[in-house]
Amino acid sequence: MPITQYNLSVPTEDLRMTKMISQEIRLLLTDSTNLRNTPFVDFIGSINGMGSDTIRVRKAGLDGFDAFSAFTGATEDSAVNATSLTDGFVDVVCKRNSLAYEITDLASMTGLNQGDIDPFRIAESIANSYEALFANITGAAVAGFTTTKGSTGADLTIAVFLSAIQHLEKADSGKGAPGPYVALLHPKQWADLQDNILAQTTGILQFVAASYEAISAKGSHYKGNFMGVEIYTSSYITDDATDHAGALFAAGALGFATGMPSPVGANEAMEMGEVSIEMDRDSVKAITSVVGHAYLGMSIIDDFRGVTLISAI
Amino acid sequence: MTQQTTNVLPARPNHPFYYKWHPTNWQFVYRDVEQTTGKKTATVKKGFFVPHLRMERVMPGVNGIHQISGELGNPGSRIGQLQQQGWIYLDPQKYDYMHVYPVRGGRYHVPKWMQIKVVANRMIENMDLNAFQLWSINLLRSNILGNPEPHFWQLATHELERSRELEILIKQQHLPEKKAQLDELRGKVKDMKDFVARYNKQGLDIYEDFTQ
Numbered sequence: 001m002p003i004t005q006y007n008l009s010v011p012t013e014d015l016r017m018t019k020m021i022s023q024e025i026r027l028l029l030t031d032s033t034n035l036r037n038t039p040f041v042d043f044i045g046s047i048n049g050m051g052s053d054t055i056r057v058r059k060a061g062l063d064g065f066d067a068f069s070a071f072t073g074a075t076e077d078s079a080v081n082a083t084s085l086t087d088g089f090v091d092v093v094c095k096r097n098s099l100a101y102e103i104t105d106l107a108s109m110t111g112l113n114q115g116d117i118d119p120f121r122i123a124e125s126i127a128n129s130y131e132a133l134f135a136n137i138t139g140a141a142v143a144g145f146t147t148t149k150g151s152t153g154a155d156l157t158i159a160v161f162l163s164a165i166q167h168l169e170k171a172d173s174g175k176g177a178p179g180p181y182v183a184l185l186h187p188k189q190w191a192d193l194q195d196n197i198l199a200q201t202t203g204i205l206q207f208v209a210a211s212y213e214a215i216s217a218k219g220s221h222y223k224g225n226f227m228g229v230e231i232y233t234s235s236y237i238t239d240d241a242t243d244h245a246g247a248l249f250a251a252g253a254l255g256f257a258t259g260m261p262s263p264v265g266a267n268e269a270m271e272m273g274e275v276s277i278e279m280d281r282d283s284v285k286a287i288t289s290v291v292g293h294a295y296l297g298m299s300i301i302d303d304f305r306g307v308t309l310i311s312a313i
Numbered sequence: 314m315t316q317q318t319t320n321v322l323p324a325r326p327n328h329p330f331y332y333k334w335h336p337t338n339w340q341f342v343y344r345d346v347e348q349t350t351g352k353k354t355a356t357v358k359k360g361f362f363v364p365h366l367r368m369e370r371v372m373p374g375v376n377g378i379h380q381i382s383g384e385l386g387n388p389g390s391r392i393g394q395l396q397q398q399g400w401i402y403l404d405p406q407k408y409d410y411m412h413v414y415p416v417r418g419g420r421y422h423v424p425k426w427m428q429i430k431v432v433a434n435r436m437i438e439n440m441d442l443n444a445f446q447l448w449s450i451n452l453l454r455s456n457i458l459g460n461p462e463p464h465f466w467q468l469a470t471h472e473l474e475r476s477r478e479l480e481i482l483i484k485q486q487h488l489p490e491k492k493a494q495l496d497e498l499r500g501k502v503k504d505m506k507d508f509v510a511r512y513n514k515q516g517l518d519i520y521e522d523f524t525q
Binding site for chain 2: 053054090091092093094095096097137140141143144146147148151152153157158159162163200238240241242296297298299300303
């Protein structure tokens with residue numbers, strides 16, 4: 001009788017195994033590309049030591065907001081009326097976000113090699129989840145622009161995209177929002193736009209697809225440049241059960257604030273980017289807890305600098 | 314692992330929401346209405362400007378929403394800010410448009426016009442857009458949204474009439490399918506203008522056909 005793999009592994013798995021786990025752990029799909037390190041989202045500040053969980057962004061109409069008006073006095077020495085200053089504010093509220101895992105010593109120690117699932121790999125994963133959190137909050141914030149372009153239940157088209165650009169160029173009674181512009185679209189919206197670009201019979205509107213270098217620098221969800229607008233996709237774009245609410249906006253439209261806790265009394269604490277990670281032991285159960293906290297908030301800072309793009313889900 | 318029970322939807326929890334409306338936000342939609350001429354009744358397509366109600370999720374940390382606990386937020390200051398900007402806030406408690414379902418790890422909030430079916434552990438959602446739009450028209454007719462300002466309809470008409478889309482189609486009208494698209498778009502512009510003209514004569518009674 002020949003020696004076979006089957007005989008060696010069944011039923012006792014003594015000389016051969018029925019299956020071996022791979023050395024490498026392949027990652028499941030994630031969507032964590034965001035606009036944090038781009039000029040399109042402003043960092044408003046940190047709430048650390050500020051006396052509040054909210055940062056109030058002050059706005060004032062200066063440096064050309066008010067124009068000189070023609071002198072209307074009766075004579076050359078008539079008094080001119082004082083102009084009142086236009087002002088406003090926006091609040092950016094930071095919220096606590098947490099992510100925690102627990103792992104037993106046995107699960108950790110039986111890991112195959114460095115990089116397998118252990119408390120340190122989990123801590124790294126939590127730090128990377130911050131990027132997904134940022135994308136999530138951005139996706140929710142951009143649905144709030146007052147102006148919308150697009151029709152309920154209809155696909156996103158070049159015409160709608162162009163209309164949004166033109167709206168920004170004449171925003172706030174023709175003053176115009178200075179570029180560059182960025183579009184943050186749901187993948188479905190991006191697919192609609194791609195279809196519409198391909199259907200064009202004129203070659204005037206050129207789409208510049210993202211190069212390998214651009215994707216490396218800007219993230220996997222950077223899609224390219226169309227009509228001078230940088231396009232990113234995000235699965236965190238929200239919908240109202242009928243339409244996706246992506247957006248096209250200029251720098252200065254959105255702002256975010258952060259906070260970084262300094263845990264006191266933690267067994268082991270690490271600052272990993274904007275995330276504070278601490279480890280805790282439940283020694284009687286041989287369990288290590290890995291807990292991450294991040295404080296983040298985002299608001300529309302200038303409503304005139306953005307347009308919500310709606311299209312069918 | 315816990316066994317999923319049949320009364321829990323296979324979805325992730327989402328945030329509660331409210332509807333808001335800004336007087337500049339309109340959609341032009343078509344509706345089949347019955348028109349009687351003499352003894353004959355025919356069904357014709359009529360266009361209407363319908364308030365475009367916008368859904369805003371109450372997500373702590375976003376647009377000034379304070380965190381109460383976990384993912385539960387207090388939108389009080391956000392609503393105040395919206396009202397300052399001219400938005401009309403539609404309180405979900407008062408207008409009762411939100412349905413809440415239990416899901417693993419939280420709750421799932423949807424508009425009441427959303428029909429939900431679960432087939433093979435997959436959730437199929439279907440929004441009854443007609444009913445939703447009818448509700449928004451009823452809000453308009455009951456003066457909850459205030460009187461509409463036809464200026465914004467004229468702006469929308471003007472924008473479509475001078476749109477790049479129309480210009481491109483004019484240049485491509487030798488192609489039958491492009492000609493059909495052009496005719497459709499021109500028809501829409503005409504219907505928008507007709508609607509504004511009829512509104513100026515009839516006022517809000519113009520929506521009687523919509524609510525038939």
